[in-house]
Amino acid sequence: MKRLFKYIVIIYALSSLIVAPLVLSAGQAFAETKKGTDASYIGAGVAAGVTSGGQGINDDATFGGNITGRMKLGNTPFSARGNVLWSDQTSAIIPELSVDVPIANRTNAYLTGGYSFVEKDGSPTPIGNRDSVVLGVGVESEVANNFLVYTNAKVGLGAYQNSDASAVSINGGIGYRFK
Structure with a gap:
């Protein structure tokens, strides 16, 4: 071996x-040739929790949806972002700040940091079942006039009740450029 x-x-x-x-x-x-995108947009798609807290009570991996928004902050490489990840039981609201890196024409990679506010503590969302610090990484790309696709992975640090486990969520969707 x-x-x-x-x-x-x-x-x-x-x-x-x-x-x-x-x-x-x-x-x-x-x-x-890389330019990135300066699009401010709102989008919707799917959210899949891929981890569990290991306790077996309201901490299983959960599938749901997401609403995501991005507001470009002037000529800086920063953006304000907001996400709502929901399951059939509750939702998590995640305000974030991101650093955007142009990687191709009309395409950015980004790193995010924020905080997840779970509406009903103890109820599962794709990003855990309690409030937590959230770190993420993603890619967004304009694919047509005023339309984007985005995907990201988020990690909620210590995002499960009665567990030190972190929650991981994979999200993706289609966005509409409003600015």
């Missing part, structure tokens, strides 16, 4: 030496 692991590490290291120059040269050419 150790020998197999050693060979995998060697193959990975050698392939990295071959692939890295290709990726870096492609990235340099790509950097000349």
Whole structure:
């Protein structure tokens, strides 16, 4: 088993030496055309909790929906964001601030930080069953005139009652640009 692991590490290291120059040269050419998006939008889609708190009472992974909004903050790389993630029992309201990074024409990657306010503590949402600090990462892209698609992953730190477990939610949807 150790020998197999050693060979995998060697193959990975050698392939990295071959692939890295290709990726870096492609990235340099790509950097000349990237613009990102400055769209302020509102969108709706699905939200899937992929973790549980491990206690078995109102802390299972939960499927639901999301409403997401983004307001670009001037000429800065920051945006104010708001999310509502809901299940069939309650919802979580998550105000966030993000750092937006242009990665392609009309496309941003972003990192977020915020706080989740669960309306009914103890009831499951896709981001846990109690209030918590939330960190996230996502991508948004304008795909047509005034329309965007977005996807993100959020982690609610210690987001379950009676558990130190963190909640992970995967979200995605379609947005309409209003500015």
